[in-house]
Amino acid sequence: MARAVKSAIRVLEVLELFDRLQREASVGEIARELGYPLSSTSMLLANLLEMGYFRHGPDQRTYFPTPRVTVLGAWIEPLLTPGAEIMRMMADLGNETGETIILAAPTRDQVQYVHVVPATTTMRMHVGPGTMRPLLASGLGRVLLSAMPQEKINHLVMRHNNGPLATEDRISNSALQRELAAIRTKGYAVVLRGVTPGAGLIGMLLPLELSGVPLALGIGGWAKEIRLRQQEYLQLMREAIDRHLRRDLRSAA
Incomplete structure (x- = not known):
């Protein structure tokens, strides 16, 4: 820095x-x-x-x-201004699930939490806007990678494997590609052992970009709760995206 x-x-x-x-x-x-x-x-x-x-x-x-x-900064990205559909969508999901709702975007080899709706449950994860996670080794990072060209993914893996942490945390490009292919097929990722011990997350891509980069939506909470309510949360996410974002895209077409 x-x-x-x-x-x-x-x-x-x-x-x-x-x-x-x-x-x-x-x-x-x-x-x-x-x-x-x-x-x-x-x-x-x-x-x-x-x-x-x-x-x-x-x-x-x-x-x-x-x-x-x-x-x-409203002129930079109107999508993130208060009252914008993406903000309403996240607020709705927070009210429906009680879990932490995360909007994430890639920045170099990291994932940045652009906006976070805090959980309302008694037992909750504490993350805030600006939180950074490794792009190659986090749930929302893998979701975002699934939208990137192969050459960029190869470059990120090569740079990671040639870096100072490579001996302890080497990433298999072939295994990563299989995981990304599964995410593309299913349309989502579920992580029950994430960067934060005990935490879990469900993530999926959004049908829009922020200043030319992909966006991912996540529901984060304790892994046990994510496992139990996985199908419910996936359905709520799909409905919220369709209600708030795809409607806007259809109107603009």
């Missing part, structure tokens, strides 16, 4: 924190959640308040992002 500029990183981490909280928060809570010094957090929020990106809560002790934050 290039040399980090601390203040720039902190601004983005504060915005990501509010994306997870989706409510007002005090300086003390923000500092505690992010591990920042209280004085630095107070100064940072005062600057964002002065610039119009944050406002005070009713008690003048809490902070909340203003609509200026909402529209700042």
